[in-house]
Amino acid sequence: MRHYLLQRAGLGLLVLWAAFTLSFVLLQVLPGDAVLIKFQNPDLGLSPQQIAEMRQAYGADSPLWQQYLHTLAAMLHGDFGYSVQAGVPVNELLTSNLPGTLRLALCGFLLATLLAFVLAALSRLPALRFLRNLLQSLPALFISVPTFWLGIALIQLFSFQLRWIPVINPSPWQGLILPIITVAVPISAPLAQILLRSIDEVSTRPFVAVARAKGASEHYVLWRHILRNAMLPVLTVAGLLLGELIAGALITETVFGLGGLGQLTQQAVNNQDVAVLQAVVMISALGFVVINLLVDLLMPLFDPRLQLLRGAT
Numbered sequence: 530m531r532h533y534l535l536q537r538a539g540l541g542l543l544v545l546w547a548a549f550t551l552s553f554v555l556l557q558v559l560p561g562d563a564v565l566i567k568f569q570n571p572d573l574g575l576s577p578q579q580i581a582e583m584r585q586a587y588g589a590d591s592p593l594w595q596q597y598l599h600t601l602a603a604m605l606h607g608d609f610g611y612s613v614q615a616g617v618p619v620n621e622l623l624t625s626n627l628p629g630t631l632r633l634a635l636c637g638f639l640l641a642t643l644l645a646f647v648l649a650a651l652s653r654l655p656a657l658r659f660l661r662n663l664l665q666s667l668p669a670l671f672i673s674v675p676t677f678w679l680g681i682a683l684i685q686l687f688s689f690q691l692r693w694i695p696v697i698n699p700s701p702w703q704g705l706i707l708p709i710i711t712v713a714v715p716i717s718a719p720l721a722q723i724l725l726r727s728i729d730e731v732s733t734r735p736f737v738a739v740a741r742a743k744g745a746s747e748h749y750v751l752w753r754h755i756l757r758n759a760m761l762p763v764l765t766v767a768g769l770l771l772g773e774l775i776a777g778a779l780i781t782e783t784v785f786g787l788g789g790l791g792q793l794t795q796q797a798v799n800n801q802d803v804a805v806l807q808a809v810v811m812i813s814a815l816g817f818v819v820i821n822l823l824v825d826l827l828m829p830l831f832d833p834r835l836q837l838l839r840g841a842t
Contacts, residue, residue, distance in 0.1 A: 537825055541818035548814035553597055556803045587613060610804035619808045622793055629789035634778045637712035638771050645720035652725060672718035680711040680784035708785045712778055716770050723766050727759035768824035775816050
């Protein structure tokens with residue numbers, strides 16, 4: 530197990546390095562210069578020599594390979610650099626904006642998981658058998674809806690038409706209701722699809738027939754035998770979707786005007802603040818790596834055979 534964890538951690542570090550290198554190259558080839566955008570403002574009254582000194586202070590005149598090594602070494606020590614536009618360390622911006630994004634992403638993921646299980650449970654009720662095909666088609670409909678369009682539609686319906694949720698000066702939790710629904714609905718789609726198919730596939734296995742032949746109730750068979758084995762593919766996809774949900778939360782925050790990495794990213798793009806953009810990319814990549822590692826650790830809890838396989842490697 531220790532060897533497996535070291536292997537997975539090594540692959541995670543490789544993914545982080547690749548994400549850093551690719552983002553660094555792409556951000557460097559973008560047209561424009563964050564230092565010039567800020568300090569060439571006529572209102573500041575800076576001379577060309579002073580602007581050149583500012584570029585030198587930020588390391589913008591250094592060769593790219595030096596900037597790459599310096600930025601990589603700083604990030605290995607947890608230092609994401611200095612925001613040119615905000616005039617503060619990037620770590621301070623992340624500290625103030627990251628919690629809001631994580632709260633939105635986690636709440637959205639919990640709601641998406643609940644929606645997926647509700648769809649799967651309804652499809653197995655005898656009284657709703659005729660709705661099975663409809664319920665199975667709903668996830669495909671959900672996933673095809675653009676996040677920004679869904680957010681605008683929810684605002685129009687619940688805020689302007691029904692007037693249930695205020696748009697101006699909502700309470701902290703009122704302001705999160707519509708954003709959580711916006712990020713949860715598309716994510717619930719693939720979870721529901723995979724859970725439905727996995728339940729159908731596990732239900733046909735011999736050990737389920739044996740449990741029913743022994744007189745076990747349908748409720749017991751579903752919770753003790755079917756769902757435990759059906760959770761394996763769902764857990765794998767859930768880890769990927771939770772990481773994707775962080776990226777979806779950025780768009781949702783922009784639509785609803787929430788403070789978080791969404792607005793921070795939008796401002797950094799407008800001002801070409803490379804340090805902030807690189808930090809957001811690395812935070813997202815780190816989220817994917819950590820979440821997938823946690824999924825790998827949780828898988829043996831649902832399937833003990835994986836413990837034997839990993840123990841043998």
